[in-house]
Amino acid sequence: MQEAVAVRQPNLKDFGYDALREKFQQEGWSAYRADQVLRWIYARGVSDVRSMTDLPVEVRDRLIREWEMDALSLKAVQKSQDGTRKLALRTRDGSTIEAVMIPEERRNTLCVSTQVGCPLACSFCATGAMGLTRNLRASEIVEQVLLARSVLDPDETLTNVVYMGMGEPLLNWSAVAESIRILTHPKTLAMAPRRLTVSTSGIVPRIRALLELAPVNLAISLHATTDAVRDILVPLNRRFPLATLLGTLKSEPLIGRRRPVFFEYTLMEGINDSIADARRLPSLLQGIPCKLNVIPMNPHADAPQRPPDRAVCDAFMAELHRAGLRVTLRRNRGADIDAACGQLAAREATEGRSELGGSS
Ligand code: SAH
Numbered sequence: 286m287q288e289a290v291a292v293r294q295p296n297l298k299d300f301g302y303d304a305l306r307e308k309f310q311q312e313g314w315s316a317y318r319a320d321q322v323l324r325w326i327y328a329r330g331v332s333d334v335r336s337m338t339d340l341p342v343e344v345r346d347r348l349i350r351e352w353e354m355d356a357l358s359l360k361a362v363q364k365s366q367d368g369t370r371k372l373a374l375r376t377r378d379g380s381t382i383e384a385v386m387i388p389e390e391r392r393n394t395l396c397v398s399t400q401v402g403c404p405l406a407c408s409f410c411a412t413g414a415m416g417l418t419r420n421l422r423a424s425e426i427v428e429q430v431l432l433a434r435s436v437l438d439p440d441e442t443l444t445n446v447v448y449m450g451m452g453e454p455l456l457n458w459s460a461v462a463e464s465i466r467i468l469t470h471p472k473t474l475a476m477a478p479r480r481l482t483v484s485t486s487g488i489v490p491r492i493r494a495l496l497e498l499a500p501v502n503l504a505i506s507l508h509a510t511t512d513a514v515r516d517i518l519v520p521l522n523r524r525f526p527l528a529t530l531l532g533t534l535k536s537e538p539l540i541g542r543r544r545p546v547f548f549e550y551t552l553m554e555g556i557n558d559s560i561a562d563a564r565r566l567p568s569l570l571q572g573i574p575c576k577l578n579v580i581p582m583n584p585h586a587d588a589p590q591r592p593p594d595r596a597v598c599d600a601f602m603a604e605l606h607r608a609g610l611r612v613t614l615r616r617n618r619g620a621d622i623d624a625a626c627g628q629l630a631a632r633e634a635t636e637g638r639s640e641l642g643g644s645s
């Protein structure tokens with residue numbers, strides 16, 4: 286019972302700059318108190334209200350009594366041979382979610398989760414096999430970033446955040462939107478919007494709202510060139526079929542040369558990997574400034590599909606290159622610790638993998 290009450294308390298990290306100022310004013314405090322609190326949390330990395338020494342005692346007392354500060358706790362960190370790190374994080378109500386840090390030559394990208402599970406049941410995705418437990422709160426999305434920063438080596442910085450972990454971001458719109466405000470606002474985490482990417486399986490009515498919120502990158506999980514195949518891989522396609530999804534992107538004025546759409550295409554053996562598929566892609570995507578990321582499927586126990594052989598991937602890529610598409614074949618990062626795209630299902634709790642501090 287106590288836990289349920291705790292979850293309903295507001296969390297300081299649920300609110301961006303404007304929202305916290307407004308909320309504090311409703312509490313009868315000066316909006317300036319919100320500026321002070323945000324400075325403590327985001328500029329000074331303080332995680333205890335007692336340390337916010339420039340706040341009046343009665344504000345501090347009420348924040349301690351009536352507000353939460355920590356949204357997640359770090360349960361385990363696993364490190365892949367390629368340097369990818371997977372963070373298992375526990376919510377206050379006892380769920381486990383995952384975030385993945387992917388180091389590259391000139392950047393460090395964190396892949397964050399937006400839901401505990403996902404309701405959309407894409408047939409090749411481990412998260413989809415879990416179903417939906419609940420939406421994450423803005424504080425739980427932001428805390429993934431703060432905790433990931435805390436486990437970086439001293440010479441590393443977090444440069445990019447992709448909303449590509451567990452869950453469908455655009456089905457948790459208000460929390461995702463507030464988390465983007467917190468990540469990008471100069472008074473909070475001050476990341477450039479172009480450093481953020483939101484991936485969606487195609488919740489068409491929310492795409493406009495995302496593009497209007499901030500100039501973040503939009504990634505669309507395409508995965509098929511016909512409705513017949515996409516209906517099976519991404520069941521959401523039955524509500525928003527290819528013509529609707531791609532038509533929306535074609536007519537969207539906020540998508541332009543400087544803000545291409547990133548299409549994700551997970552290659553699955555014998556399903557969407559034919560030369561005919563590769564030949565259909567250029568005409569499907571015509572009129573949308575875009576880049577295509579082709580990803581050989583990451584296999585896992587919850588899905589029957591497999592990645593194609595190397596030669597099939599190469600032939601698929603060669604066809605796309607011939608057509609002049611901007612396309613990259615993505616490496617599977619972190620597959621040895623189930624941290625690659627589509628493998629996130631928070632299994633640590635049951636499998637007893639390496640605990641915090643014991644990563645190798
Ligand atoms: N729900 C959002 C974001 C999270 S999924 C979306 O679907 O876009 C992040 C990406 O991983 C998506 O492109 C998704 O299709 C892809 N993915 C899911 N399962 C995968 C798997 N087994 N192998 C490779 N990519 C996968």
Ligand code: SF4
Nearest residue numbers: 403407410413452486
């Ligand atoms: Fe959900 Fe994305 Fe997985 Fe589909 S691919 S089930 S939308 S997390």
